[in-house]
Amino acid sequence: MKRxxxxxxxxxSHSVEVEPRALLxxxxxxxxxxxxxxxxxxxxxxxxxxxxxxxxxxxxxxxxAVQAEGAEITTxxxxxxxxxxxxxxxxxxxxxGLQCGFxxxxxxxxxxxxxASNGSPSDEQIRHAIEGNLCRCTGYQNIVAAIKSAAxx
Amino acid sequence: MATLFGSGIKRREDPRLITGSGTFTDDIKLPGLTFxxxxxxxxxxxxxxxxxxxxxxxxxGVIAVITGKDIAGKVGPVPCAFNVPNCDLKLPPxxxxxxxxxxxxxxxxxxxxATSRAAARDAVDLVDVDYDPLPATVDPEKAVQPGTAxxxxxxxxxxxxxxxxAGGDAxxxxxxxxxxxxxxxxxxRLLPTAxxxxxxxxxxxxxxxxxxxxATSQNPHIxxxxxxxxxxxxxHKIRVISPDVGGxxxxxxxGYADEFLVAYAAMTLGRSVKWTEDRSENYTVTTHGRDHVExxxxxxxxxxxxxxxxTKIHAGLGAYASTAAPGVPTILHGLMYSxxxxxxxxxxxxxxxxxxxxxxxxxRGAGRPEATYLIERLVDCYARRIGxxxxxxxxxxxxxxxKMPYTVxxxxxxxxxxxxxxxxxxxxxIDYRGFRERQEKARKDGHYLGIxxxxxxxxxxxxxxxVAGQIGFGGGLYESAIVRVYPTGMVRAYIGTxxxxxxxxxxxxxxxxxxFGVPIENVEIVAGDTESTPQGWxxxxxxxxxxxxxxxxxxxxxxxxxxxxxxxxLLEANEADLEWHDGKFQVKGSPAQAKAFGELALMANVxxxxxxxxxxxxxxxxxxxxxxxxxxxxxxxxTVDVDLETxxxxxLRYVCVDDCGPHINPMIVEGQVHGGVxxxxxxxxQEIAVYSDDGQLMTGTMMDYAVPKASQMxxxxxxxxxxxxxxxxxxxxxxGEAGTIGSxxxxxxxxxxxxxPLGITHIDKPLTPARVWAAIQQAKGGAR
Numbered sequence: 001m002k003r004x005x006x007x008x009x010x011x012x013s014h015s016v017e018v019e020p021r022a023l024l025x026x027x028x029x030x031x032x033x034x035x036x037x038x039x040x041x042x043x044x045x046x047x048x049x050x051x052x053x054x055x056x057x058x059x060x061x062x063x064x065a066v067q068a069e070g071a072e073i074t075t076x077x078x079x080x081x082x083x084x085x086x087x088x089x090x091x092x093x094x095x096x097g098l099q100c101g102f103x104x105x106x107x108x109x110x111x112x113x114x115x116a117s118n119g120s121p122s123d124e125q126i127r128h129a130i131e132g133n134l135c136r137c138t139g140y141q142n143i144v145a146a147i148k149s150a151a152x153x
Numbered sequence: 154m155a156t157l158f159g160s161g162i163k164r165r166e167d168p169r170l171i172t173g174s175g176t177f178t179d180d181i182k183l184p185g186l187t188f189x190x191x192x193x194x195x196x197x198x199x200x201x202x203x204x205x206x207x208x209x210x211x212x213x214g215v216i217a218v219i220t221g222k223d224i225a226g227k228v229g230p231v232p233c234a235f236n237v238p239n240c241d242l243k244l245p246p247x248x249x250x251x252x253x254x255x256x257x258x259x260x261x262x263x264x265x266x267a268t269s270r271a272a273a274r275d276a277v278d279l280v281d282v283d284y285d286p287l288p289a290t291v292d293p294e295k296a297v298q299p300g301t302a303x304x305x306x307x308x309x310x311x312x313x314x315x316x317x318x319a320g321g322d323a324x325x326x327x328x329x330x331x332x333x334x335x336x337x338x339x340x341x342r343l344l345p346t347a348x349x350x351x352x353x354x355x356x357x358x359x360x361x362x363x364x365x366x367x368a369t370s371q372n373p374h375i376x377x378x379x380x381x382x383x384x385x386x387x388x389h390k391i392r393v394i395s396p397d398v399g400g401x402x403x404x405x406x407x408g409y410a411d412e413f414l415v416a417y418a419a420m421t422l423g424r425s426v427k428w429t430e431d432r433s434e435n436y437t438v439t440t441h442g443r444d445h446v447e448x449x450x451x452x453x454x455x456x457x458x459x460x461x462x463x464t465k466i467h468a469g470l471g472a473y474a475s476t477a478a479p480g481v482p483t484i485l486h487g488l489m490y491s492x493x494x495x496x497x498x499x500x501x502x503x504x505x506x507x508x509x510x511x512x513x514x515x516x517r518g519a520g521r522p523e524a525t526y527l528i529e530r531l532v533d534c535y536a537r538r539i540g541x542x543x544x545x546x547x548x549x550x551x552x553x554x555x556k557m558p559y560t561v562x563x564x565x566x567x568x569x570x571x572x573x574x575x576x577x578x579x580x581x582x583i584d585y586r587g588f589r590e591r592q593e594k595a596r597k598d599g600h601y602l603g604i605x606x607x608x609x610x611x612x613x614x615x616x617x618x619x620v621a622g623q624i625g626f627g628g629g630l631y632e633s634a635i636v637r638v639y640p641t642g643m644v645r646a647y648i649g650t651x652x653x654x655x656x657x658x659x660x661x662x663x664x665x666x667x668x669f670g671v672p673i674e675n676v677e678i679v680a681g682d683t684e685s686t687p688q689g690w691x692x693x694x695x696x697x698x699x700x701x702x703x704x705x706x707x708x709x710x711x712x713x714x715x716x717x718x719x720x721x722x723l724l725e726a727n728e729a730d731l732e733w734h735d736g737k738f739q740v741k742g743s744p745a746q747a748k749a750f751g752e753l754a755l756m757a758n759v760x761x762x763x764x765x766x767x768x769x770x771x772x773x774x775x776x777x778x779x780x781x782x783x784x785x786x787x788x789x790x791x792t793v794d795v796d797l798e799t800x801x802x803x804x805l806r807y808v809c810v811d812d813c814g815p816h817i818n819p820m821i822v823e824g825q826v827h828g829g830v831x832x833x834x835x836x837x838x839q840e841i842a843v844y845s846d847d848g849q850l851m852t853g854t855m856m857d858y859a860v861p862k863a864s865q866m867x868x869x870x871x872x873x874x875x876x877x878x879x880x881x882x883x884x885x886x887x888x889g890e891a892g893t894i895g896s897x898x899x900x901x902x903x904x905x906x907x908x909x910p911l912g913i914t915h916i917d918k919p920l921t922p923a924r925v926w927a928a929i930q931q932a933k934g935g936a937r
Binding site: 089 | 163164166167168169170171172173174175176177179180182270271346347348349350397398399400402431432433653654655656820821823824827828829830831832854855856860861862863864866868869892
């Protein structure tokens with residue numbers, strides 16, 4: 001039995017019919033066509049699906065869509081404002097913080113959460129903060145550099 | 154205009170990927186799309202008595218349930234395309250859907266197609282398969298012992314092949330040697346773990362007979378070919394599109410049953426079909442890497458000259474031979490047994506074994522990491538035995554620069570290199586001597602520091618097609634490119650390879666923009682769609698730039714040659730009197746008489762005033778088939794601190810000096826090194842795929858398989874030397890796999906070096922705290 005939920009994504013209000021078991025990640029991708037949020041695992045390890053749920057970084061595969069009723073959600077598609085890239089997006093580009101780019105949206109959303117609470121994190125703090133986001137391409141070094149550079153931007 | 158070759162410009166792939174605007178296969182949506190899910194065996198080895206699909210077929214949303222009986226004669230067996238000669242290779246049929254017997258956990262027995270992902274997944278549980286479990290065999294060494302469970306009737310003793318390699322006279326070298334060292338090494342099975350799971354979407358037009366298949370592929374042209382063979386569909390009716398691909402590391406080379414089945418379903422049901430694996434499915438079905446049990450030995454003189462190497466390798470292939478699997482532990486492994494050294498006598502035997510496990514195929518480095526690891530571990534053991542510093546033993550045996558090109562004992566010829574320069578630079582950067590002194594001092598304080606060196610060379614830039622034929626590779630290994638110049642001077646270049654994170658949309662645009670003297674913004678690189686791109690063989694074996702980049706360069710040169718002829722005609726000058734300067738052809742000595750690239754592009758495309766006999770248009774295609782492989786090399790050195798109480802290893806410094814020839818984009822080259830090294834550090838310290846004796850994958854999710862996390866990994870100090878190869882017009886080698894090849898032995902050597910005072914000579918990777926701690930306890934116990 002589908003249920004109707006209302007939620008705001010990237011500042012746009014949506015009303016969606018969802019199965020109670022549908023994950024927020026699936027609804028964002030399949031129903032709202034926001035395919036920048038990726039699904040890379042089934043155990044909440046990889047973090048590719050990280051979005052902001054009411055302002056906090058959240059793995060959208062661990063949230064049922066019905067739990068997001070009334071929530072304010074930001075996805076990677078909503079990070080750039082008025083055509084200007086978010087400082088983290090610029091920094092990932094500048095510092096070669098991505099290769100295949102599959103983990104990147106989740107990585108950037110987690111990093112944004114870190115920078116919201118810590119404006120000048122150390123390398124160690126950055127590495128700790130993105131522990132829940134796996135990247136198989138970059139070896140993390142340029143991701144750390146990118147986040148550090150965005151913090152000082 | 155400044156040259157772009159050598160410039161670390163930002164990547165052109167990134168704007169779409171950092172904004173969520175990339176298109177990965179699972180992002181593809183089509184009208185009336187349906188969804189597939191696979192019914193997979195929970196047993197490693199079992200006879201199928203009966204498959205009852207009735208309940209599933211009646212479940213809500215289910216469109217079809219397809220079993221092996223349904224596809225008989227319609228979907229051929231999953232092909233293996235690396236028929237290695239002279240090794241009695243046995244390739245038993247690999248049914249896309251098992252009918253009589255399943256041979257590993259994950260072997261597919263049925264496919265559901267339904268109106269939603271959830272409906273398809275629900276119906277999987279309603280398929281009632283009556284299995285009769287059989288004993289399983291999972292270890293490549295045990296699988297070939299008498300009395301072991303047999304997988305295939307056609308393969309007695311589970312022996313897939315027995316492959317030999319020899320050069321010089323290793324037996325005589327060992328008989329005469331003053332010093333011999335030997336090891337039993339387990340190179341554990343690994344899970345490639347591309348962050349994007351595999352996915353396939355198929356759509357079929359019954360009227361035109363055209364199949365379109367979107368797939369997570371490193372090599373769409375190979376997938377087109379394999380799909381044609383497997384489905385009996387003419388190749389020109391198949392379009393394979395590999396859109397953005399989220400990493401591969403070898404696991405997206407093979408043709409899998411899933412892709413063929415999705416295409417078959419689209420063709421028979423008249424609906425477009427999507428299938429995407431989840432991570433657990435990825436871990437049980439998508440190919441694995443490594444899985445060797447090795448008996449290896451090295452011999453030499455008492456003063457540090459290595460004279461011989463012998464191996465006996467048990468290589469696990471899993472339940473069936475995947476697309477490139479037989480070539481990985483043989484050709485790509487055994488031919489590299491001299492490593493970076495002048496070892497004159499080598500001899501190896503590789504026994505390939507079928508086991509009740511997921512098929513094993515290429516994984517970053519594919520055979521070369523396994524070769525480098527065993528050589529580099531043996532060099533350290535040999536050095537310790539003769540009481541010589543391992544770095545000095547390396548220096549004594551490395552192939553000297555003045556001997557290049559150098560033909561090693563196995564018969565292949567290394568193209569170029571100054572191996573000593575890389576070793577010396579790495580030793581200087583890490584302050585090798587200073588560290589040895591600190592280590593000595595620390596040991597007196599009961600503190601165990603170690604330093605590990607690994608000097609590698611690898612075979613890549615695969616390769617001459619003639620050699621591909623000789624080694625049984627079921628395809629060519631050339632590359633091709635089309636460069637098309639539009640009337641406005643804008644350029645599109647179509648390439649046969651399929652980069653998936655390596656950044657060639659950028660580096661290849663740098664090559665073209667340089668050639669034409671145009672801004673890089675005027676150049677677009679197109680890859681991944683067999684409809685528009687010329688025949689290629691894919692992105693693997695660090696070959697994309699060395700082979701595909703060379704093809705592109707040659708195509709661009711052809712375009713420019715035509716433009717020059719046109720310029721001479723328009724300027725009423727002799728071609729010989731023209732020079733290329735700053736984006737235009739000008740008459741020598743009178744630069745005002747000039748034609749810019751854009752002007753020539755326009756004239757060629759409108760063809761109002763062409764030289765007699767010249768065809769209109771400004772485009773060219775080129776095929777590049779290299780005369781040899783290329784052999785990148787380098788030295789990696791790591792220092793570690795081992796906690797004797799906990800067995801925990803901390804990497805203190807990681808210095809690498811790699812040589813892949815000149816860099817088109819240094820930023821991208823360094824990124825490849827970082828990623829490769831960390832994958833190797835993962836292999837050395839924490840990654841292992843574990844099967845239970847009855848064939849259950851115990852590390853079947855990311856909770857159990859230790860993919861490196863940011864907080865666990867060291868910072869890499871990446872340096873280079875630059876030795877161009879004569880093999881291609883760019884002078885470039887390859888850097889995609891070097892990091893993984895160089896890093897694994899250097900980390901393990903460092904840990905063993907730290908523990909040398911305890912008498913420890915080897916610990917099998919991954920060097921988890923538990924393993925290191927156990928080795929320490931055993932050594933201490935032995936000392937008591």
